[in-house]
Amino acid sequence: MSIPVDPRTTGASERSWPALAWEELRWQSTLPPELLSRSAREELARPYRAAVTPAIADLDVHLPRATAAAAEEASAVIRDFDAEAAGDVAPFAAILLRSESASSSQIENLASGAKQIALAELGEESRRNAAQIVGNVHAMQAALALSEAIDADAILAIHRALLVDATPDLAGRWRTEQVWIGGGGYSPHGAAFVAPHAGRVPAAIDDLVAFTRRDDVPPLTHAALAHAQFETIHPFPDGNGRTGRALVHALLRRRRLTRTLTVPVSAGLLIDTAGYFGALTAYREGDPAPIVDALAGAAHAAVLNGRVLLADLRTIRQEWRAAITARSDSSAWPLVDLVLRQPVLHTALVQQELGISHTNATRAIERLVAAGALVEVGGRRRSVLWQSTQVVSALDRFAARAGRRGLGEA
Numbered sequence: 001m002s003i004p005v006d007p008r009t010t011g012a013s014e015r016s017w018p019a020l021a022w023e024e025l026r027w028q029s030t031l032p033p034e035l036l037s038r039s040a041r042e043e044l045a046r047p048y049r050a051a052v053t054p055a056i057a058d059l060d061v062h063l064p065r066a067t068a069a070a071a072e073e074a075s076a077v078i079r080d081f082d083a084e085a086a087g088d089v090a091p092f093a094a095i096l097l098r099s100e101s102a103s104s105s106q107i108e109n110l111a112s113g114a115k116q117i118a119l120a121e122l123g124e125e126s127r128r129n130a131a132q133i134v135g136n137v138h139a140m141q142a143a144l145a146l147s148e149a150i151d152a153d154a155i156l157a158i159h160r161a162l163l164v165d166a167t168p169d170l171a172g173r174w175r176t177e178q179v180w181i182g183g184g185g186y187s188p189h190g191a192a193f194v195a196p197h198a199g200r201v202p203a204a205i206d207d208l209v210a211f212t213r214r215d216d217v218p219p220l221t222h223a224a225l226a227h228a229q230f231e232t233i234h235p236f237p238d239g240n241g242r243t244g245r246a247l248v249h250a251l252l253r254r255r256r257l258t259r260t261l262t263v264p265v266s267a268g269l270l271i272d273t274a275g276y277f278g279a280l281t282a283y284r285e286g287d288p289a290p291i292v293d294a295l296a297g298a299a300h301a302a303v304l305n306g307r308v309l310l311a312d313l314r315t316i317r318q319e320w321r322a323a324i325t326a327r328s329d330s331s332a333w334p335l336v337d338l339v340l341r342q343p344v345l346h347t348a349l350v351q352q353e354l355g356i357s358h359t360n361a362t363r364a365i366e367r368l369v370a371a372g373a374l375v376e377v378g379g380r381r382r383s384v385l386w387q388s389t390q391v392v393s394a395l396d397r398f399a400a401r402a403g404r405r406g407l408g409e410a
Contacts, residue, residue: 063288124344195234309394324370344387345385
């Protein structure tokens with residue numbers, strides 16, 4: 001599938017994609033006037049400009065030749081990676097999904113080590129960032145589960161999964177107040193971007209949902225444009241960036257660009273977050289090419305990084321299997337794959353995941369300890385936990401390779 005390309009241009013996008021419109025609104029301040037300076041009171045008395053998103057459900061998509069080619073090449077890379085890892089999908093799908101969730105959270109300055117994330121999944125870690133990353137894992141899982149029926153309710157469900165533990169009063173609800181990015185905290189005046197008025201959100205989401213149901217736009221381009229439109233609508237008071245990147249994966253799965261794995265594109269976006277945010281700004285100004293370029297470039301970087309991670313984990317698994325001494329029907333063998341996707345665990349989790357007794361779970365753990373695959377560590381609840389230092393280190397190296405060169409809020 002290809003996008004119509006203007007043969008006369010290989011640079012800027014055709015200006016067929018509409019820029020945002022703007023409307024002037026009055027701000028109702030809740031601050032007592034006596035707490036504000038005279039200049040602040042004068043500013044608050046003036047109207048502010050809020051975005052009005054154009055309808056995109058039926059727009060033709062025109063991109064520069066180079067952008068269309070980059071998107072097609074990145075799509076091929078994603079398909080190849082998905083196919084390569086299909087044979088190891090049991091442990092690696094969970095690992096890549098968690099890695100994507102951690103990278104997406106890091107874009108919003110929510111960083112945590114692999115051990116802390118694994119502990120939070122067990123309920124053994126109380127640090128805020130780790131808990132929010134686990135919420136992002138749940139949002140990603142919801143996005144993939146709902147990928148065949150992306151609608152307003154599905155988007156709300158993704159957001160609910162993301163924030164239900166952190167901020168349940170906001171989770172799964174459209175915002176009812178004005179939101180903005182940058183500027184002051186007490187009004188949208190002077191903000192870098194003021195999202196549409198809350199009253200415009202439901203109709204804008206309905207239009208976006210209609211756009212996501214199209215099949216005439218190549219999948220990666222489709223996901224990039226839907227993501228940029230979602231971020232522009234900014235339908236929630238918090239969690240827009242993480243929900244919007246989960247929506248990318250829902251679309252990639254619905255369009256069958258990915259079938260078994262989650263390609264950690266957010267790890268690619270982390271390489272140049274300033275460029276990513278700049279691409280969203282360009283989209284709002286009527287140029288869709290930069291966000292497609294950004295997602296295509298992120299896909300290449302993510303696959304490269306993901307291949308290194310999977311190679312590290314395959315090596316670890318081979319070393320363990322060579323070192324384990326057990327009968328062919330021993331629970332130690334399926335425990336190897338469980339440890340790869342859950343590098344910190346306790347006996348109860350082993351029992352639950354492998355469907356075995358406490359005695360057999362203990363024996364399997366002991367075999368992995370003897371092989372050097374697990375070491376005993378203490379939980380904050382004085383529970384006995386086992387950790388794979390090798391897997392934790394491989395995941396932390398993945399995060400370090402992703403890196404970052406800019407901070408901001410999507």
